[in-house]
Amino acid sequence: MSLLDIQNLSLAIGNRPILKDVDLAVAPGEVVGLVGESGSGKSMTAMTVMQLLPFTAKAAGSVRFDGIDILAATEDQMCALRGDDIGMVFQEPMTALNPVKTIGEQVAEGIRWHTKAGRAEAEERARKILDRVGLPEAKFPLTRYPHELSGGQRQRVVIAIACALKPKLLIADEPTTALDVVLQAQILDLLRDLVHENKMGLLLISHDLAVVTEMSDRITIMRHGEVMEAGETARTLSSQTHPYTRQLALASMHVPKRRPFFPLEGEMSPKATEGVASEGNVARSDIVSKMSSTAETPFPGRFAAISPPRGERTPLVSVENVSRLYPGRRTSFFGRSAPVHAVDDVSLSIAPAQSVALVGRSGCGKSTLARMILALDNPSAGAIRFRGEPISHRNEAELKPARRDMQVVFQDPYGSFDPRQSVEKLVAEPLHLLEKKPTPAERREMVAHALNEVGLGPADLDKYPHEFSGGQRQRLSIARAIITRPKLIVADEPVSALDVSIRAQILDLFADLNGRLGVAYLFITHDLTVARAITDEVLVMHEGRIVERGATKEILDRPQSEAAQALVAAAPDLHRAIARKIQEQG
């Protein structure tokens, strides 16, 4: 008999239908994967089981957990179930813990509440479970606060809270999405072990098909609030009978088609490339010519655009022996502990129109390095040059020409836009860098073209960021980055917050822009599939140092350093996962 049995579950919030006839069952000791893109109703299904729905939600159908009718249960009955028989792990370890309480208190809280145990007894049990999830007391005493732990350690605490009372069912909603691949592998291992030990049922919710495939015995694929396909993992994914399943699988393994890159192309002035690449876009090249006349184009004339051979040119970006130190924690009134080397003696160079990936685990200094390249932060030692010009320790006025030619795309499509400005103002922000300010009409036109370039329409000009989906916002972010026709775009985890199909589209867009506009990329990522998809060269960073560098394929296929090997081994891979499942399940 199954532990959790959902039948014909329909859910509406207000008048909006959210779920339609969802069927799902989890047996004790079984791992069921729930896959779908954002908005497909995965989390709402989980919330229904926990009865943590918004007040206006109306559920119909049947949800039975261990013989109890959840939909008919009172709030008191649910309080007894939550955290005791049903545990839940949330996505964002940074916000799932209360920052003003110690981890010991937070783990013990549920134990004391449900078992009426005394403080000492509850702490004893908290100590045991924390030890079990890999936070032994000797190194992580109960008195630690969440901010003293890293993201992976915090997620372990969240799991400890969820599993402290040995629940019969654990619901994990995107438990590893916010973590890097190495941590992801560790956390998944931990969950798998806990399931085996306690004969727990695990409902694993994720948008990552590879992760779910690796973990689960059975899989349920959702879309628009409906179950598309459900069944044994191996069979479902190997046969891919349902078109949506195939579509998801394809998107997960998507590699954008990159146009063979002609060395000349990207190195011409934007004006010259424009008509050639995009089938004679007259209106645009008109505007671009206005821009490039103000921008400092190294090759002014149309024919002079042909540049000397690669070897003799100065690289677009060169980073020479750069270090960034952060002062250590204050240990006493006068003393400080040793400074932290966020970036330690790093050198690299990026040629025009080259696409370079900077991969490494979270906290390895990738983002700090990126900020220094963008001149948003200054190195403690070493020099960074952009087209041969040093850009560190300069004031804004001196940086203007460099700023014009480098732009940034951030990870979080929600946080990177001012919610109070219209799309037109937001995308036009870098135009501030032009010598000659465009008139409002010109500005509007330029923004419309940038939007067109990333696949959005002019109707979007007057909208506000909250009216767009995550993928569309990332397009806006790219539109903002390309509006000044930069030579370099630094993209900090640009697709890690996106659904697989959206992610495939955004990767295509990046590849397309690279071919069309000759933009050089510095891709910062912990996701090797992204690196493989669109970059020529990879730099592997570990604890502030670059430990390995070379051609992308070379490194990803035959990693030499320990750090690179760990990354490659931990990266979820759908092909491998399916093959393994088929072996297991026959």
Next chain:
Amino acid sequence: MTLQTEIPRESLTSLAAKALHHRSFIAGFFVTVLVAGMAALSFLWTPYDVTKLVISDKLLAPSAAHWFGTDHFGRDVLSMIMIGARNSIAVALVAVGIGIGIGVPLGCWAAARGGFVDEALMRLNDLVFAFPALLSAIMITAIFGPGAINAIIAIGIFNIPVFARVARAGALSIWPREYILAARAAGKGKALITLEHILPNIATLLLVQGTIQFALGILAEASLSYVGLGAQPPMPSWGRMLFEAQTRMAQAPWMAIFPGMAIVITVLALNLLGDGVADILDPKSRRRR
């Protein structure tokens, strides 16, 4: 290829249309206009002359002749409320204006610069906070002489640190956002970023604090008037009317009730207005309505 870019823009008229559909904005706006109109009317006409004492009419209950009754000197309470509105509203508005005008830039500056400037400004803030406001106001009026203007300045000075703190706290929470980083990558300086991104995003905070400080301003003016340092008699103010009514609560409750109501209604109206403005300016609420 030509792109169609003729899209109707979000104009003032469409904002006005949105305002017309916002209930609390309309209510707040209506009452505020009413109060302001009453104050304006008092320059031209009041039912009775408040400088004339008619002792025979003292402490009359509300009636057809005196809608709000009379006080212990036989003055008409309605006329006094109308004239008092000028004083109370002017003091509170200007005091809030001083607070916002000086406090918000200081707070934003502290947040943008950080380090020593931040530290110094905030400690200066603490210094002003550390003095009891009334005591310092007495000090100021003792030096420069009593009167409505000095009362305004005194109250205004004590609004500065309040707004500086709110602005700084709000700005500090906005600065680490990625869109600020993006604006910096677009080469915008700290002043421009503050103007374009920080201020619109902390405007709601400031509006709410503004309505609170407005109510406090009216009360502060009342306390100053009570100790004889605010508006000078025979010029009435809501605050002083309340305090004069204090000892006669049992005999003539109307003397306290009506000025009290006037303060409550004005503050409530401004709160509604502030809420409404914040809502209308918030893009998220715009298209939903």
